[in-house]
Amino acid sequence: MTSIVAADHLSKWYGQVIGLNDVSVTVPPGITGLLGPNGAGKSTFMKLITGQLKPSKGAITVLGEPIWGNPALYHRIGFCPEQDSFYERMTGLEWVAALVRLNGVADQAAAAMAARAIETVELADAANKKIGAYSKGMRQRIKLAQAFAHDPELLILDEPLAGMDPIARRRTIRLIKDWGRAGKSIVVSSHILHEIESMTANILLINQGRILAEGNVHQIRELIDEHPHTVHIKADRTRALAREFLAHDDVLSLRLEEGAVVVQTGRPDAFYARLTDLAASGEHGAIHEVTSPDDNLQAVFQYLVKS
């Protein structure tokens, strides 16, 4: 197979609003990162390749077949959506098993597959807790578990790292890379450059409904250092963390918010590596959630569009 996803002059509009504009692109096997700020058309593209939306114009095929109105194809696809929505009253295990059953798997086998997937995302201890009681990071991981529990060929992951703590983030990146090495194809979206870069060198850049660039985009790597990167960290001991951050010269500015510290860094790779080590050591208390607003990427895109 030469391409996992093939879009041919694909357009999608919502009334007068253009979501995606005449996109022709082929996604090769392996891990592909879809990178773009909010409103770039990333979500529209993800919805089109998962058959949730029908193209307004042009065509899209996934694993060689049209996806809209083709439910059989979902046997081969796993999808982790962006939205933080669940059947809150179900336990993680019940929920994942129920979704695997929708793939036509018998009850016992579905429960076993769900349990295995939950163990892979290191949620076995919380498998029998209600999802409503999960933290944001746990919810992200259970969402990931339902996507791959039925062992699909192609995984489509929409912002899978959003809201995870640094350790879960590192583990999830490792997991995605392991799947890639095991021969699975993965399309993963993010608005954070270094996240995508840590998973793959094959990137699709999307902005204003168009694919700006595709392939191994080295220029983006250089731009990372030119534009400050903002990181929002929810933690127990924000002041101690702030003191630790200020000891390093890649931290350009810092401000404290209620229960959180917001940092601007010139070298996100180094910063995230230190943050992960800090979270693992527990030296400055627990770090609950790490998020990054998309204005980092917006700045890079503005630069790209101008140049």
Add this chain to the structure above:
Amino acid sequence: MTPSVLASAMRVFDLSLGQMLWSRRSVFLGLLLGGPVVLALALRILSSMYGLPINGAQPEGATIFGMMVWLLYIRFIVPILGVFYGTALIADEVEDKTITYLFTRPIPRSAVLLGKYLAYLACTVLLVLPSVMLVFFLIVPTGGSSVAAAFPSLLADFAMLMIGLASYGAVFALVGTRLKRPLVVGLVYAFGWEPAVLLFPGYLKRLTVMYYLQALVTHDMPQDSAVSMVLQLFREVPAIPTSLVSLAVIIAVTLWGAGRAVEQREYVLEQ
């Protein structure tokens, strides 16, 4: 290979029933169904203390029960359950943004609708029937009626209620998948259109569910006023087989239409 619509629907049913039973809507349903039970309890207490004379005569408990089933359950509770649950079968999943999990599985979208419709039916039947049974045992013994003698009519009432829930649920599932503001349209249909056209002679009443349901009522309604006598003159009731076939056609056609709508429609979730 894609599983069959029915097999897929049963899996969606498994997933949805628990969610539906423990939803906020079911709390509302519980309160609604508690109303007739409280009323029956009050009537039972009043009956034991003072009797329940209507126009100077003591009506039989079975007659009062029949009136309650018709006026409270069939004319009010069943349509309202149909409107609130039927219009929300897919809308709830869209609003909660959980529809994505169902629509990205190897099952036809129409199976999602059918599974949720079956869950609605099971959920409402499980809640309505105990309420009716309680009313039966509270009301029928008043006025000297025999519970044993009236029991077969209770079973007939159960069947009629299930057919009513199935019919209204299917009609409002179609409304919910095809129209904007389905709740308003549903309420206008159930409590505006249906009662209005049933009052007048002509063919329009055949476009209502109630017209066919009333043929399944086994109880004799008391004619206690001039108005009801006049209304009785205009009351045109189809034969039971005609009603059953018509209701089956209504259920099949509206569910098919709703399934088609779900298959073809794009659901854009708000971010």
